[in-house]
Amino acid sequence: MSQPTVLLFDFGGTLDADGDRWAVRFHSAYAAAGGRLGLREFEVLFRESDRQLERDPAVQTMGFRAMTMAQVDLLRPLLPDGSSVHLGGVAERFHRDSLAMVERNRKTLEWLRDRYRLGVVSNFTGNLDRCLTELDLLRYFSATADSLLLGWAKPDPRIFQWTLEILQTEPSTAWMVGDNFENDIRPAAALGLGTCWLAHPDRPSPSQSLGCGRIAQLTDLPAFLHTCMD
Numbered sequence: 281m282s283q284p285t286v287l288l289f290d291f292g293g294t295l296d297a298d299g300d301r302w303a304v305r306f307h308s309a310y311a312a313a314g315g316r317l318g319l320r321e322f323e324v325l326f327r328e329s330d331r332q333l334e335r336d337p338a339v340q341t342m343g344f345r346a347m348t349m350a351q352v353d354l355l356r357p358l359l360p361d362g363s364s365v366h367l368g369g370v371a372e373r374f375h376r377d378s379l380a381m382v383e384r385n386r387k388t389l390e391w392l393r394d395r396y397r398l399g400v401v402s403n404f405t406g407n408l409d410r411c412l413t414e415l416d417l418l419r420y421f422s423a424t425a426d427s428l429l430l431g432w433a434k435p436d437p438r439i440f441q442w443t444l445e446i447l448q449t450e451p452s453t454a455w456m457v458g459d460n461f462e463n464d465i466r467p468a469a470a471l472g473l474g475t476c477w478l479a480h481p482d483r484p485s486p487s488q489s490l491g492c493g494r495i496a497q498l499t500d501l502p503a504f505l506h507t508c509m510d
Contacts, residue, residue: 284474284505286449287392288440290458291402295385295417296378298497299459299478303327306351309373315365322359329354333405334428340406343414347407348375382415385498389420392502399423399443401456403433403463423447434460435467457501465492476504 293301303326307319315322332354333339339347352371356362392398398421402408408426412418423446427433430442444454451472458464459478469475475492485494495504 284453284455285396286399286444286447286454287396288399288401288443288454288456288468288473290460290464291400291404291408291412293459294457294464294478294498295389295400296381296415297459298381299480299483301459302374305374305377306355306370309370310359310365310367312373313365313367313370314361315359315370316361317359325355325358328358340410340428342407342410344378344411345375345414347405347411379415382417386416388499388501389417393420397422397447397449399425399447401425401434401439401443401458401464403427434463437467437471440468440471440473455505457498461486466490476501 289295293299297305303323304319306326307315307322310317310322317325329351333347333351336350339350342350348371349368352367356367359365389398400408400412400421400423402425404426406426406428408424409418412421412424418424423443425439425443427439430439432439432442434440440456444451447454455474455476456464456468457476457478461477461479465475465477469490469492475490477492477494478498479494479496481496493504493508495501
């Protein structure tokens with residue numbers, strides 16, 4: 281494997297969590313607030329709120345906190361217990377936990393930025409740069425790919441190819457780091473990028489590992505890169 285010059289990252293679940301999807305994190309906060317639905321039922325409704333959020337042109341003007349509150353407002357009428365659970369508190373917990381994780385990861389991103397060119401490739405809602413700016417993360421990245429703005433969503437290879445073109449690099453000198461194996465790892469590997477899957481140790485590996493690396497938290501990435509390039 282060639283020494284990489286570029287590292288691409290997913291956003292949600294990767295830069296703001298150790299591999300937990302937003303639906304899982306929202307559900308944890310919802311259950312802690314007394315919500316009755318299990319994760320499977322909750323996630324169906326969460327995905328519907330995602331679709332509604334994408335269709336709302338106002339989301340493109342929102343930062344991270346405002347978008348979190350907007351998502352909860354969309355979830356409220358979808359949930360059978362939405363009127364009885366304090367969903368404002370759910371949003372606050374999600375936001376607070378995200379900020380804490382971003383702050384933990386900041387030194388790692390600073391270290392990586394000094395050695396590589398960094399990019400973000402995200403299935404998002406047209407306001408990725410606004411969210412990254414609010415979290416004081418945008419300054420670390422030389423390119424950001426927001427699926428809604430580009431019209432291609434992962435795993436479509438075009439969103440990766442567009443980002444590599446912006447960074448003026450070839451797939452052979454880039455790595456993709458993300459928490460979603462099917463959206464982040466598999467399509468990037470198919471294009472010839474190196475890959476590193478961010479996942480809890482207890483998550484089973486897919487039947488086809490594609491030779492990707494694996495880390496349990498983003499702060500493990502520098503050591504992983506050092507080891508795999510020795």
